[in-house]
Amino acid sequence: MSHTFIAIILIILAPFLGGLVYGLERVIRARMQRRIGPPVLQPFYDFLKLADKRRMVVHSAHAFLGIMHFVSLWYALGVFLLGGDLILVIFLHLLYTALIILAGYSTRSIFSHLGANRTALSIIAYEPVLILIAVSMYMITGSFEASAAFHHPQPLLYKMPLAFVALLLVLPIKLKKSPFDVAEAHQEVTGGVELEFSGIYYEAVYTAKWLDYIFSYTLVYLFAGSNILLGIGLMLFTFIYLNALDNATARVNYKQMLRFSLGVSFSLAFINLLINSLS
Amino acid sequence: MKLATYRKKSPWILHYNAGGCNGCDIEILACLAPKYDIERFGMINTGNPKQSDILLVTGPVTKRSRERLVEIYAQMPEPKVVVACGACASTGGVFRGMYNCEGGVDQFIPVDVYVCGCGTRPEQIIDGVVQALAILEQKNKDMEASVRLNTQPIAEDEQLNRRHVAASITPTPTV
Amino acid sequence: MAQQYEIPVGAQHISLLEPLHFKFTTENEKIVHTDANVYYVHRGIEKACCTKFKFRQVSFVVGRVCGLCSISHTTAYSQVAEKLLKIEIPKRAKYLRMLVIELDRIHSHLLCLSHVAENSGFEALFMKTMQYREFSMELLEAICGNRIQYDFSIVGGVARDLKPEVANQVLRRLDHFMPQLEELADIFRNNWTLSLKNKGVGAISRETALRLNVVGPFARAAGLAVDVRNETEDLLPWKEAGFEMVTETSGDVYARNMVRIRELYVSISIIRNIINGLPETPIVTETKAFPDGEAVVRLEAPRGELFYYAKGNKTQVLERLKIKAPTFSNVAAMVEAFRGNEYGSAPAIIASYDPCLSCTAR
Numbered sequence: 001m002s003h004t005f006i007a008i009i010l011i012i013l014a015p016f017l018g019g020l021v022y023g024l025e026r027v028i029r030a031r032m033q034r035r036i037g038p039p040v041l042q043p044f045y046d047f048l049k050l051a052d053k054r055r056m057v058v059h060s061a062h063a064f065l066g067i068m069h070f071v072s073l074w075y076a077l078g079v080f081l082l083g084g085d086l087i088l089v090i091f092l093h094l095l096y097t098a099l100i101i102l103a104g105y106s107t108r109s110i111f112s113h114l115g116a117n118r119t120a121l122s123i124i125a126y127e128p129v130l131i132l133i134a135v136s137m138y139m140i141t142g143s144f145e146a147s148a149a150f151h152h153p154q155p156l157l158y159k160m161p162l163a164f165v166a167l168l169l170v171l172p173i174k175l176k177k178s179p180f181d182v183a184e185a186h187q188e189v190t191g192g193v194e195l196e197f198s199g200i201y202y203e204a205v206y207t208a209k210w211l212d213y214i215f216s217y218t219l220v221y222l223f224a225g226s227n228i229l230l231g232i233g234l235m236l237f238t239f240i241y242l243n244a245l246d247n248a249t250a251r252v253n254y255k256q257m258l259r260f261s262l263g264v265s266f267s268l269a270f271i272n273l274l275i276n277s278l279s
Numbered sequence: 280m281k282l283a284t285y286r287k288k289s290p291w292i293l294h295y296n297a298g299g300c301n302g303c304d305i306e307i308l309a310c311l312a313p314k315y316d317i318e319r320f321g322m323i324n325t326g327n328p329k330q331s332d333i334l335l336v337t338g339p340v341t342k343r344s345r346e347r348l349v350e351i352y353a354q355m356p357e358p359k360v361v362v363a364c365g366a367c368a369s370t371g372g373v374f375r376g377m378y379n380c381e382g383g384v385d386q387f388i389p390v391d392v393y394v395c396g397c398g399t400r401p402e403q404i405i406d407g408v409v410q411a412l413a414i415l416e417q418k419n420k421d422m423e424a425s426v427r428l429n430t431q432p433i434a435e436d437e438q439l440n441r442r443h444v445a446a447s448i449t450p451t452p453t454v
Numbered sequence: 455m456a457q458q459y460e461i462p463v464g465a466q467h468i469s470l471l472e473p474l475h476f477k478f479t480t481e482n483e484k485i486v487h488t489d490a491n492v493y494y495v496h497r498g499i500e501k502a503c504c505t506k507f508k509f510r511q512v513s514f515v516v517g518r519v520c521g522l523c524s525i526s527h528t529t530a531y532s533q534v535a536e537k538l539l540k541i542e543i544p545k546r547a548k549y550l551r552m553l554v555i556e557l558d559r560i561h562s563h564l565l566c567l568s569h570v571a572e573n574s575g576f577e578a579l580f581m582k583t584m585q586y587r588e589f590s591m592e593l594l595e596a597i598c599g600n601r602i603q604y605d606f607s608i609v610g611g612v613a614r615d616l617k618p619e620v621a622n623q624v625l626r627r628l629d630h631f632m633p634q635l636e637e638l639a640d641i642f643r644n645n646w647t648l649s650l651k652n653k654g655v656g657a658i659s660r661e662t663a664l665r666l667n668v669v670g671p672f673a674r675a676a677g678l679a680v681d682v683r684n685e686t687e688d689l690l691p692w693k694e695a696g697f698e699m700v701t702e703t704s705g706d707v708y709a710r711n712m713v714r715i716r717e718l719y720v721s722i723s724i725i726r727n728i729i730n731g732l733p734e735t736p737i738v739t740e741t742k743a744f745p746d747g748e749a750v751v752r753l754e755a756p757r758g759e760l761f762y763y764a765k766g767n768k769t770q771v772l773e774r775l776k777i778k779a780p781t782f783s784n785v786a787a788m789v790e791a792f793r794g795n796e797y798g799s800a801p802a803i804i805a806s807y808d809p810c811l812s813c814t815a816r
Contacts, residue, residue: 373514
């Protein structure tokens with residue numbers, strides 16, 4: 001039962017942990033660019049400031065979708081951490097993205113539309129890979145439950161290394177990191193779907209980004225099975241890898257992203273699935 | 280409340296060139312760069328008026344820029360602070376009196392901090408923005424107070440009516 | 455038919471330094487048509503120069519036409535005024551003008567490169583280039599006294615002399631900068647994701663460039679060997695200082711980056727030659743004459759050919775001053791080169807033009 005207890009604490013603390021991860025990431029990124037960078041608690045300062053801003057709403061549905069964007073991700077994360085069905089988790093995660101896409105389309109801003117288009121395309125890029133990874137896990141653990149993977153005696157990484165590589169290749173798309181950050185490319189669409197949010201409603205979108213970090217790092221942790229040390233090592237590795245990648249690459253356009261993701265990441269995950277099903 | 284002191288630690292800036300010579304703009308860009316690094320103060324160059332707190336304006340306002348300037352200002356949610364960067368944004372500078380210039384940002388939107396110099400040095404810009412933070416905090420408190428006492432109706436606060444402003448421009452005679 | 459989006463970029467946009475408005479008509483994010491609107495910055499400087507200011511003050515006013523190439527403007531104006539006054543300036547003043555123009559070119563090109571990197575989504579390279587660029591700003595401050603508006607050239611010569619210790623500092627900092635430039639050149643040349651964003655993007659052919667009258671690095675990237683430094687020798691002795699022409703052939707963003715990087719090497723060698731061979735003469739020619747007649751001057755600004763025309767009438771105030779800025783020549787080609795590219799590449803393409811609209815609109 002202690003596992004459930006830890007999971008519940010993690011779920012409650014998830015936004016704070018995510019904020020810390022985001023703050024750390026901003027510091028690390030600044031240091032990699034030879035700057036001092038903001039304090040680690042900077043995301044929380046942003047949080048407090050955004051709570052104080054005057055509320056400007058495009059229309060009520062837009063603001064509602066923004067808040068539901070946050071709530072649905074927290075729910076998906078809850079299901080995930082409590083060891084729920086992986087496929088359900090992935091589709092709840094899809095719902096979270098679908099809500100922000102709807103919000104993007106519901107305004108008249110052209111950049112918001114473009115951002116929604118690009119977010120939809122990035123779903124096409126990473127969602128199949130996530131599903132293939134879930135199916136591979138099913139092949140090994142015999143269950144779609146995430147808890148089965150968390151309690152698996154041997155780390156899944158050893159049996160599905162290619163899937164891990166595929167996950168590493170799609171995580172930048174999901175977390176909107178440099179080579180694949182077309183969805184919120186600041187110089188092109190100035191934030192994309194987030195463009196029209198302001199004040200406390202932007203806060204929901206902003207905080208959902210923090211939760212997304214926790215979600216992604218939990219996905220990484222899944223590969224360690226019951227080996228906690230390996231899990232922490234994998235998460236650290238992913239953290240450094242993501243920031244190094246972010247700082248070493250330019251943004252590609254969405255066609256190149258789709259081609260790369262469906263060509264390389266998807267095939268890696270698929271080969272991994274074939275190997276798992278044969279052995 | 281103690282939390283209120285943290286609010287000024289996250290100013291997001293928006294930069295608009297209202298017809299200047301680019302000199303101050305490249306110095307603002309230099310502020311983002313490693314040598315001056317204003318992200319130390321938590322500042323991000325958002326480029327999105329709806330999520331910004333500080334508006335950095337450069338340049339004397341030309342007749343074509345002024346509507347965009349007021350529009351951008353109106354789109355920013357309160358509390359907001361305007362920093363006029365450079366001599367020409369503050370007063371019109373060398374361009375004062377030219378037929379297509381209005382001479383100074385403060386003719387159209389309320390300016391809180393004037394940064395002098397042609398062109399401004401990055402240190403001056405940082406100093407101006409840090410001064411703006413104190414004003415931002417004060418505005419934050421004022422806004423809270425007005426909400427609590429419910430004394431000020433929304434129509435009378437600092438929010439600008441664009442049409443009202445646009446109508447008040449006096450046509451300067453061409454030289 | 456795909457749905458057409460009309461994407462407005464500007465007047466305020468995060469990837470733009472100055473107010474300029476592009477309206478892209480896109481299909482599936484592919485640009486099919488572009489409208490450019492560049493005259494947000496019109497201030498009326500030419501008119502003011504002919505009415506409000508005396509001819510000796512004008513060199514400070516035209517410096518405010520553009521903060522990036524202010525030394526080119528002041529120098530070009532000083533030269534045209536000297537032609538009207540019919541005076542010859544000392545050789546040391548010519549060399550010092552060239553020195554500051556080349557330092558200005560270094561800072562302008564590095565700014566453009568960093569801006570291309572930022573608009574390509576390569577934040578770390580932007581930071582790196584901006585960091586390396588600071589040396590040129592510090593040198594300019596040491597030589598001229600200000601970081602951006604130098605006001606170095608005045609009618610009849612230059613405002614300040616170059617002290618020997620500053621000259622040594624310039625040489626030392628240039629030596630320090632060389633490995634950093636190698637590093638930057640390596641990243642711009644070899645980074646794979648950057649090449650995806652830059653190679654073959656925003657390309658313009660040699661014929662189109664010739665037809666649309668393109669100038670500056672934009673033209674040299676397309677293979678046109680146009681450079682005023684190569685053509686005029688009477689006002690500033692460029693060839694004596696070791697000027698070399700730099701051209702590329704492909705005409706895309708990558709080629710423009712390469713032209714800029716290679717021009718940095720040329721500029722550095724010119725600066726070294728100038729400092730090593732600086733003649734010992736006075737720096738100002740005094741005169742009490744008034745401008746008379748008409749004159750034309752061309753000068754290579756960091757963005758291309760700068761053209762000044764002035765007409766005097768033996769009074770303190772000029773009768774006419776006409777400025778044609780390099781970006782003005784390039785606007786037609788800028789609109790042309792967008793066609794058929796991804797909208798995602800548009801900010802990088804805009805940055806690679808290095809547009810200077812405050813020059814264009816004045």
